[in-house]
Amino acid sequence: MKGLFVEEKFKMYMKEFPEVTDKPDHAVVEIHMCGVCGTDVHSFSGNNANTVYPVVIGHEAVGTVLSIGENDKGIKAGDRVVVEPYHGCGECFACRQGKYNCCKNLKTYGVHIDGLMVERACVPVSKMYKVPEQMTDEQACMIEPYTIGIHAAHQAGVKAGDHCLIIGAGAIGLICGMIVKTYGAVPIFFDPVDERLDKAKEMGFTHVCNNVKEDAVSYLYGLTNGDMPNVIFECSGAKPVLEHIHEYISVCGRIVLIGWPHVPYSHFDTANITRKELMVTGSRNSCQCFPESIRLISEGKVNTDCFISHIVDMKNAAAAFQDMIDHPGRYMKVLIRIRDK
Numbered sequence: 001m002k003g004l005f006v007e008e009k010f011k012m013y014m015k016e017f018p019e020v021t022d023k024p025d026h027a028v029v030e031i032h033m034c035g036v037c038g039t040d041v042h043s044f045s046g047n048n049a050n051t052v053y054p055v056v057i058g059h060e061a062v063g064t065v066l067s068i069g070e071n072d073k074g075i076k077a078g079d080r081v082v083v084e085p086y087h088g089c090g091e092c093f094a095c096r097q098g099k100y101n102c103c104k105n106l107k108t109y110g111v112h113i114d115g116l117m118v119e120r121a122c123v124p125v126s127k128m129y130k131v132p133e134q135m136t137d138e139q140a141c142m143i144e145p146y147t148i149g150i151h152a153a154h155q156a157g158v159k160a161g162d163h164c165l166i167i168g169a170g171a172i173g174l175i176c177g178m179i180v181k182t183y184g185a186v187p188i189f190f191d192p193v194d195e196r197l198d199k200a201k202e203m204g205f206t207h208v209c210n211n212v213k214e215d216a217v218s219y220l221y222g223l224t225n226g227d228m229p230n231v232i233f234e235c236s237g238a239k240p241v242l243e244h245i246h247e248y249i250s251v252c253g254r255i256v257l258i259g260w261p262h263v264p265y266s267h268f269d270t271a272n273i274t275r276k277e278l279m280v281t282g283s284r285n286s287c288q289c290f291p292e293s294i295r296l297i298s299e300g301k302v303n304t305d306c307f308i309s310h311i312v313d314m315k316n317a318a319a320a321f322q323d324m325i326d327h328p329g330r331y332m333k334v335l336i337r338i339r340d341k
């Protein structure tokens with residue numbers, strides 16, 4: 001069977017692997033399709049410090065169960081499933097709090113351990129979720145990316161009526177926007193790239209601002225009647241915007257840091273955290289968010305089609321990855337077709 005193998009940076013190809021065999025509490029899944037995450041592209045280009053080479057990439061997959069033992073999830077052979085890709089050790093402090101996404105020995109598919117861009121994979125039943133029948137494979141590949149926004153919204157405790165400033169209108173930012181809308185909150189986007197803001201408008205977001213060209217503080221002041229946004233999702237990791245974040249947030253606001261900083265950044269204005277009683281929290285991957293993501297997508301509460309820009313066969317994946325690096329503006333979510341139709 002074939003899989004998409006990254007031997008070392010910029011050396012990715014289809015490789016023949018021995019057939020997988022079933023293990024206790026695991027199931028063999030025939031993968032149909034797998035989404036390409038920023039993480040996969042970074043593993044390809046050598047920009048993900050966590051990647052353990054060589055590795056089969058991919059963690060946003062959907063497939064059909066080929067063999068499975070008795071299980072308490074009611075999953076049977078022939079069922080379509082998605083797989084949560086973050087595996088905690090079950091023993092560390094984070095895992096004991098149920099925060100396996102912060103496990104000190106975290107193993108993520110396609111990063112620390114072989115991933116799911118492979119024809120068949122043996123996966124733990126505990127990490128599998130059944131996909132509703134009417135949901136397409138393309139939609140199912142968006143379940144994991146949507147969990148990132150759901151987890152961030154949980155971290156911020158987003159409620160109806162909140163003004164949520166989302167800094168960075170890339171895929172993660174847009175996903176956060178879709179999620180907070182379902183919570184009845186008002187998303188507001190900042191991005192220095194007009195094309196990304198245009199894409200946000202195309203997706204139905206009305207409040208977008210080029211925070212470099214426009215007077216960002218006045219824009220927020222006008223939009224919120226002087227209150228300022230009470231939630232900020234920082235999805236850019238960009239230092240210039242982090243320096244101004246305390247000017248954008250309301251009193252008693254909540255700031256969620258999702259983007260990894262591009263450069264180590266330590267100048268956080270702690271006096272303003274005290275003065276405004278701000279809450280600052282991180283959001284890493286997601287934790288127990290698959291059921292909510294499956295429900296929101298299957299009920300049509302969030303759109304997935306607007307994210308999917310390309311579907312590529314495994315054999316053309318390396319060329320597509322290179323083109324994604326050369327022309328990032330042309331791509332949104334790329335899906336790799338693993339199983340022939």
Ligand SMILES: [Zn+2]
Pocket residue numbers: 037038039059060144145
């Ligand atoms: Zn992902």
Ligand SMILES: [Zn+2]
Pocket residue numbers: 088089090091092093094095096100103104105106
């Ligand atoms: Zn752990």
